[in-house]
Amino acid sequence: MGVPQPPPPSQHLYPQEIQLKLYQAFIFSIPILFSIILVLLFYLFYLKRRASSLSSPPLHILPSTSTDPQTAYPYSTQPCRLDLTVQFLDKLPRILFDEDLRTRDSVCCVCLGEFELNEELLQIPYCNHVFHISCICNWLQSNSTCPLCRCSIIPSSKFLNPAPPIIISDPPQQGGISGSSSHIMSLPHQQEEEVGASTNTTIFQGNDV
Incomplete structure (x- = not known):
């Protein structure tokens, strides 16, 4: 009698092998599915932020109601x-x-x-x-x-707005001479600054003798 040969392997999978294949496919698909969900969440968040920014009303600058030009337009009065x-x-x-x-x-x-x-x-x-x-x-x-x-x-301002000269009138001469002569006196540097800061010109006139 010959030695009995083992039966050929069956072409059909057993239920345990089918479950193992399904389990492996499920394990590998979980990271992929999680990545897809995460990308979709980020995309929805981006769309929501963009929609809120587009729907927000633009900012309008209200005109100033102040009557003071220096407070209403603080930069308009500054020299360029x-x-x-x-x-x-x-x-x-x-x-x-x-x-x-x-x-x-x-x-x-x-x-x-x-x-x-x-x-x-x-x-x-x-x-x-x-x-x-x-x-x-x-x-x-x-x-x-x-x-x-x-x-x-x-x-400086003293060159742009020079100080006006001071006019000194001589008193009339004794003996009935009514004519008078005027002289322009130049001031020192310190007095020029004082005169330039004032707004009125000082005029000295002589008193009648």
């Missing part, structure tokens, strides 16, 4: 320094570069380029520094000071 700088730019003196200036200034501090003899330069009268015309014009578009020493290009 750049406009003054451009205004005084045309009044700055222009000089020709020579040997005397070479010993003092030989390089433009804006572009670091050397000056040439007989070259027309722009000079700041308050510090006597010289620059190329194009360089200082570009500099003063956003600045109001000297590029080298930082002194102000715009003169």
